[in-house]
Amino acid sequence: MKEYRHVSYLWDEAKAASLASSNPAEREVELLIYRSNLLGADLRLTNYGGGNTSCKTTAKDPLTGQDTEVMWIKGSGGDIGTLTRSGLAALYMNRLRSLKQIYRGLEFEDEMVELFNYSIFDLASKAPSIDTPLHGFLPYKHIDHLHPDAAIAIAASKDGKRITEELFNGTVGWVDWQRPGFDLGLKLEQCVTENPNLRGIMLGSHGLFTWGETAYESYVNTLDVIEICAQYLEDNFGKKRPVFGGARLQSIDQDSRYQQVARLAPTLRGLCSSQNRMIGHFTDDERVLEFINSNDLDRLAPMGTSCPDHFLRTKISPMVLTLPPDEDLSDTVAIREKLMPAFDEYRAMYQAYYETCKHPNSPAIRDPNPVVILYPGVGMFTFAKDKQTARVAAEFYTNAINVMKGAEAISEYTSLPRQEAFDIEYWLLEEAKLQRMPKPKPLSGKIALVTGSAGGIGKAIAKKFANEGAVVVINDNDADRLASANDEFRKQYGKDTHTTAQLDVTSADAIQKAYQVAAVAFGGVDIVVNCAGLSISKPLEDHTEKDWDLLYDVLVKGQFLVTQQGVAIMRQQALGGDVINIVSKNALVSGPNNAGYGSAKAAQLHLSRLNAAELGKDHIRVNVVNPDAVISDSKIWAGAWAEGRAKAYGVAVEELPAYYAKRTLLNEIILPEDIANACLALVNGLLSKSTGNVLNVDGGVAMAFVR
Numbered sequence: 001m002k003e004y005r006h007v008s009y010l011w012d013e014a015k016a017a018s019l020a021s022s023n024p025a026e027r028e029v030e031l032l033i034y035r036s037n038l039l040g041a042d043l044r045l046t047n048y049g050g051g052n053t054s055c056k057t058t059a060k061d062p063l064t065g066q067d068t069e070v071m072w073i074k075g076s077g078g079d080i081g082t083l084t085r086s087g088l089a090a091l092y093m094n095r096l097r098s099l100k101q102i103y104r105g106l107e108f109e110d111e112m113v114e115l116f117n118y119s120i121f122d123l124a125s126k127a128p129s130i131d132t133p134l135h136g137f138l139p140y141k142h143i144d145h146l147h148p149d150a151a152i153a154i155a156a157s158k159d160g161k162r163i164t165e166e167l168f169n170g171t172v173g174w175v176d177w178q179r180p181g182f183d184l185g186l187k188l189e190q191c192v193t194e195n196p197n198l199r200g201i202m203l204g205s206h207g208l209f210t211w212g213e214t215a216y217e218s219y220v221n222t223l224d225v226i227e228i229c230a231q232y233l234e235d236n237f238g239k240k241r242p243v244f245g246g247a248r249l250q251s252i253d254q255d256s257r258y259q260q261v262a263r264l265a266p267t268l269r270g271l272c273s274s275q276n277r278m279i280g281h282f283t284d285d286e287r288v289l290e291f292i293n294s295n296d297l298d299r300l301a302p303m304g305t306s307c308p309d310h311f312l313r314t315k316i317s318p319m320v321l322t323l324p325p326d327e328d329l330s331d332t333v334a335i336r337e338k339l340m341p342a343f344d345e346y347r348a349m350y351q352a353y354y355e356t357c358k359h360p361n362s363p364a365i366r367d368p369n370p371v372v373i374l375y376p377g378v379g380m381f382t383f384a385k386d387k388q389t390a391r392v393a394a395e396f397y398t399n400a401i402n403v404m405k406g407a408e409a410i411s412e413y414t415s416l417p418r419q420e421a422f423d424i425e426y427w428l429l430e431e432a433k434l435q436r437m438p439k440p441k442p443l444s445g446k447i448a449l450v451t452g453s454a455g456g457i458g459k460a461i462a463k464k465f466a467n468e469g470a471v472v473v474i475n476d477n478d479a480d481r482l483a484s485a486n487d488e489f490r491k492q493y494g495k496d497t498h499t500t501a502q503l504d505v506t507s508a509d510a511i512q513k514a515y516q517v518a519a520v521a522f523g524g525v526d527i528v529v530n531c532a533g534l535s536i537s538k539p540l541e542d543h544t545e546k547d548w549d550l551l552y553d554v555l556v557k558g559q560f561l562v563t564q565q566g567v568a569i570m571r572q573q574a575l576g577g578d579v580i581n582i583v584s585k586n587a588l589v590s591g592p593n594n595a596g597y598g599s600a601k602a603a604q605l606h607l608s609r610l611n612a613a614e615l616g617k618d619h620i621r622v623n624v625v626n627p628d629a630v631i632s633d634s635k636i637w638a639g640a641w642a643e644g645r646a647k648a649y650g651v652a653v654e655e656l657p658a659y660y661a662k663r664t665l666l667n668e669i670i671l672p673e674d675i676a677n678a679c680l681a682l683v684n685g686l687l688s689k690s691t692g693n694v695l696n697v698d699g700g701v702a703m704a705f706v707r
Contacts, residue, residue, distance in 0.1 A: 004148065006230030007045060007223050008675065010038040013217065015539035025057040028463035029072050031215035032142070033083055036074065038219065038224065039144060045226060046146040047399050049079045049394050050309040051207065054135040054143045056093065059121070068121075069093040073135050075126025077433065083229045088183050089129070090122035095252025096136045099182070109181040110429055130429065133185030136591035138192060140211035142218035147307055149399050150230035151208040153406025156306035160407075162531030164202045167232055172195065173227065179424060180308070193240050204656045205306040205416055206595055229384020233406040243405060244294030251289050252325045260378050262516035264327040267336050270385040270573035271343045272369045277445035277575065279471055280523025281390035283398070284379030291401045292320075296408070299375065303399040303415040308424045311390075313396040314382075316421055319346045333573045346370050350443045357422035363431040385445060387471050387496040387522060388592040441469030442684040447522045449473040449514065451505055451562055452532030457582060457630055460672030461487075461529055461679050466497050468680060470527070475503035477532075503544050505558030511565050524573050527683055528566035530559040530604075531582040537593050548596045554608065555600040563611060567620060576628050577618030578683045581608045582675065585628040585696065585704040593648045605694070612692035621691035625678045628698035629660035630670050665700025 002009050019030040019264045021277050027241040030575030032055040039045050041055065056075035071091050074080055078087040093497040096119045103112060116128040135143045137329070154167070161174045173191045178184045188209065199221055210225050210628055211219030237243055246473040253259065261282050272278045291297060297320065304317040319342065329335055350368040358365075370394050371380040380397065407413035416424075424430070448465045452458035474489060476482040479502055499521040501514035518525050534554055536547045563579050570577035586594060588600035605624055612622035646653045661669045678697045681687060688698045694706050 002220065002223070004223060004227050006227050006234070008042045008070075009223060009657075010041060015445045017370070018217070025070070027057045028055050028057045028141075028215070029088070031055070032086065033074055033088075035142070035144075035215045035219050036080040036083045038414070039146065039222065040079060040083070043395070044150070044230075045148050045222070047309060047396055048081070049077070050307075051080055051146040052129065052131040052135065053080055053083075053145070054618050055388070056141050060164065061092075070121045071096065071132075071136055072101040073132060074129065076129040076130075082098060086124070087126050089120070089125040089127065090131070091116065091119040091125075091136070092121050092127060092133065093136065095119035095188035096132070098613035099133075100186070101321075103182055103186075106183050107178075109183065113429055114650045118183045118453050123594075128346065130180045133182045134180065134188055134209070135185075137185040137189035137355065138209070138211065139189075140218075142215050142273070143209065143211045144218055144222045145207060145209050146222065146226075147207040147225045148229070149311055149402035150226055150233055150406060151202065151405045152307050152399075153227055154410065155202050156205045156414055157407035157408040158231050158410035160202065160204060163232075163410060167228065168199075168225075170195075171199045173198045173201040175201055175203055177420065179208060179420070179427075180206075183389040199266070206415070207307060207433070221698055233409055236409040237405075238409070240409065244291055244408065247290075247293050249283070249325070249377055250298070254284070255697070256286055256326070256459075257378050258520065260325070260327075260329060260375075261381075262519045263332075264335070264375070265337065265381065265519040266569045266572040267332055267382060268373060268381055269341060270575055271336070272373075273445075273573070273575055274343075274369060275367045275597075276385065277526075278369075278385065278523065279387050279390050279445060279447065281382045281384075281394050282520055283380055284395050285398060287398055287405075288374075288380045291405070292374045292380065295631065297374070297376065300404050300408075300413060303413065304421065305397070306403060306413075306415050307400070308416075310396045310400045310403075311421055312417070312425060312430070313371070314400065315371045316350070316418070316425070318374050318380075318397065321373060321375045322570055323375065325375070326475075329588070336574070343369070352486045353422065354426075355419060357419050358426070360562035361428065362426045363428070374581040381523075383523065385440070386469075388494075391496060391512055400611070409508060413439055417630070441467075442680075443527075444469035446470040446526045447473070447524055448527035448529065449475070449518055449525050449562075449566065450529040450531055450596060451503060452476060453529075454478065454481040457627065457675045458531040459485060461531060461582075463492075464676035464680050465527070465683075466493055468684065471522050471584050472498045473501055473514065473521070473525075475501045475514055476497050477502065477504045486621065503532075505530075505562055506553045508561050510564070511561050515565055515569060521568065523647065525569050525577070526573075526575065527578045527580070529580045529582065529679060530562055530563060533582070533613045539593050539596065540595050543596055551600045552603070555597075559604050559607060563622075567615060567618070569621050571618055577621070579611065579622040580622050580682055581605075581613075581621065581622070581683070582677050582679075583608070583624050583626050585626050585698045585701050589701065589703045590705065591648070593644055609692055616691055621654070621682075621688075621693060623682050624694045624696060625675055626694055626696045626704065627670060627675045628664075628696075628701060628704070629656070629658075630672055630675060631657050661699065663701070664698060665702065667700040670697060670699055 021027040034633045036053040051073045056071045059070045072088050075089040175187050210222040212221050275581050283635050305311040348366040354365045382390045382554050404413045424567040450462045453462040453474045486500045498612050501517040503514045504510045583604045584601040586598040587605040606625045678695050
């Protein structure tokens, strides 16, 4: 096995051998997928969704039965780290090459993409990407096109061409920056025709092409070239001058950074969401801190990124905050007023960039708010349509930082000219790809905190919201139950849909910490659902003062405190919001053995009305869902409450579900999912002008009718 310091060698001979197929062409495709996944697993080699891989094989033409050359290549919009067979495009090579005969020049690049479809070999193929001719016109069986920071640092440096020539003794070629497309494919072909002994090609400001006659040869060649680039950079860090010109300021300590982020994130999110509601991400990665604390920040940050993949995710340049790291952020109104001019200036810069660079047929200007916000001494915020996109934007800007660091160490960093950047960002093909994306789900861009969401009704609500596009803060006072719910959500939704916080709703400090988790993870909160609860059913003479205090602390005080702190964040964001209180039919109906619980539920209901009356001016809506007898997956029904209710009604515990169903007008058993559906109805936009309402979900209990 080869030894590397800067990249990971992951090839497993046994695994590769296990992919052997009786069909040689199929084996090459399997090895292509295997190689691609290995390359994509190391973010030092390429970023998420970036780069492309291919192989050329001989297969039977289904129309003629004759052997024909076929190229398999990652399809449009895929990610090599997670690539599967369904993500590949397969094209007839003879048809692809024949397109050279009808190519009309650079002004007609876009029309060629549609013509790729006439070359498709496998009708189940993914749509071919813009990189198709770049791979197709190179005379190698296996090709890797990646965006490794170490290589781009050389490609984006002022002396990149000379450095590439000297570093590789002429075995790695150079092609100047050009937007990917048919003509760039021809340029690559010309480069290897003129230099037949090349092992790769550096694309100016863009990335790296490497190849081999087998999947393994291509893989090792790719690692070797990137390793050489990375070692060259390491040998030069700090040699010419301190990295990024040295530190201008020091970061505040990690705990203080966390507190600053929690205080500031909702304000930034609100300002970034002036056109579209955004989800946030934060990182204080050491590489980020080194850059944002440096003397070179003010010079390098406005230059923007070089690699097209980088600025497509991060916008043309970041916003840099001028707040001191230890700024007093307690007065959120004053901080918002202080930051608004900087946001106005950024939007004006983006508008001017668009107006200066646009073409007659350019798509309309997109959201002018920043994606990347740098806070020297604290870290980097990113805001996007969802958590994954925001997280990936942070990863891409970290890649850009790595590139700037390397380029400055060996030469001088150069970014793409503004016009070139615009032509990529507002490329009609890119716009068409955006238009083909599915419409956002109803809760896309929303952040929800649902108390008691590790089980029962709370978990059903959290899942319903996640299914409809929201990110959610899962919480519970039971650590084991919370850990189990965390595992369940991670398996079902991945890592970008939820975060967790242990929460006792009777503790203002614990509530504050849960909202801090929401602010740091996602940027704030839009929907608060007060669902945490407990039940005690006893005759009046058996009801203790301790029982009474516990019920009122959890149900009434808990609802008050969670709402109070949630509303403060909603006001800070200035985006409105929703509070839903899960109360009970017992708030409206009298029953035996229920003095404490029933009266606490009545207090919850009236508190909801009072909050609705007060918060309307902030466009914060407060509504109530009244369930009844939701027994499934409920801790409440696992203990004495079920026994108490069964005793009160003169039935056995196991008979309760049927008993409750029979007394309803619809004769229905109520499930957690039914309550979740009601909550969704209140926040999915269809009832956006409703507040102060009570929605009964009890199967129809006439005594609980509000009017």
